[in-house]
Amino acid sequence: MLTIRKRLGMADMERLLDKAAKLIRRARAVVALTGAGISVESGIPAFRGTQGLWEKYDPMEYAHIDALRAHPEKVWRMLRELQQIVEGARPNPAHLSLARMEQLGFLRAIITQNIDHLHQDAGSRYVIEFHGSGHKLACLSCGERIPRHLVDLSSIPPRCFCGGILKPDVVFFGEPIPWRALIQAQEESKNCDVMLVVGTSAVVAPACDMPYLAKDRGARIIEVNTEETPLTRTITDIFLQGSAGTILPKLVAILETMV
Numbered sequence: 001m002l003t004i005r006k007r008l009g010m011a012d013m014e015r016l017l018d019k020a021a022k023l024i025r026r027a028r029a030v031v032a033l034t035g036a037g038i039s040v041e042s043g044i045p046a047f048r049g050t051q052g053l054w055e056k057y058d059p060m061e062y063a064h065i066d067a068l069r070a071h072p073e074k075v076w077r078m079l080r081e082l083q084q085i086v087e088g089a090r091p092n093p094a095h096l097s098l099a100r101m102e103q104l105g106f107l108r109a110i111i112t113q114n115i116d117h118l119h120q121d122a123g124s125r126y127v128i129e130f131h132g133s134g135h136k137l138a139c140l141s142c143g144e145r146i147p148r149h150l151v152d153l154s155s156i157p158p159r160c161f162c163g164g165i166l167k168p169d170v171v172f173f174g175e176p177i178p179w180r181a182l183i184q185a186q187e188e189s190k191n192c193d194v195m196l197v198v199g200t201s202a203v204v205a206p207a208c209d210m211p212y213l214a215k216d217r218g219a220r221i222i223e224v225n226t227e228e229t230p231l232t233r234t235i236t237d238i239f240l241q242g243s244a245g246t247i248l249p250k251l252v253a254i255l256e257t258m259v
């Protein structure tokens with residue numbers, strides 16, 4: 001016998017969007033947790049999945065800090081390609097919607113796992129970058145941080161004034177999360193009463209802990225993802241299934257009427 005998966009009808013989706021907007025409207029503090037899924041529509045390849053860059057380069061071989069130390073030139077060839085993709089990317093309607101929510105007073109903070117700076121480019125002001133920022137390079141020897149645009153990438157690996165090798169100021173495999181971002185993210189998660197989880201499968205620690213921290217303190221979880229995640233049937237209160245670039249503008253359109 002064939003099992004036909006029940007799909008949400010248009011009316012059901014509208015009802016869920018309305019419910020989500022009302023939760024956000026009533027909340028004291030709403031925090032968004034975003035992941036690769038929100039930037040896919042801007043052309044940035046996700047680690048997981050099979051598109052583009054990560055078909056060519058195995059993340060474990062290229063995105064581990066030991067690989068960069070051992071083979072800086074080889075790893076920088078990949079990093080330069082990634083930098084070019086990120087620098088050419090523009091915010092999509094999902095990033096713009098979150099920026100608009102902040103402007104309207106409906107969003108307190110964004111915790112992002114992305115390093116692409118697209119939330120800030122869209123106009124969001126309070127962004128906690130869990131995995132660092134591709135907009136800066138950091139020296140492996142002295143720790144100096146240098147804005148990306150001041151560094152010439154025509155010869156790789158690029159070097160610091162001290163002679164040390166530079167790396168993008170992002171968290172590689174084998175490196176800890178920046179402690180300041182981690183503490184900020186934990187605080188925001190504990191203090192919010194609605195968490196909006198967007199475009200993340202919520203399986204990578206410690207980012208995946210944030211929705212549980214929020215839920216433990218009584219927050220409601222609204223999830224926007226194309227597919228179900230481990231959160232969906234455990235702690236999610238409202239699951240808005242679809243791409244972030246489609247769902248979030250609809251949510252903001254409702255919120256605009258509630259200002």
Ligand SMILES: [Zn+2]
Nearest residue numbers: 139142160162
């Ligand atoms: Zn240095």
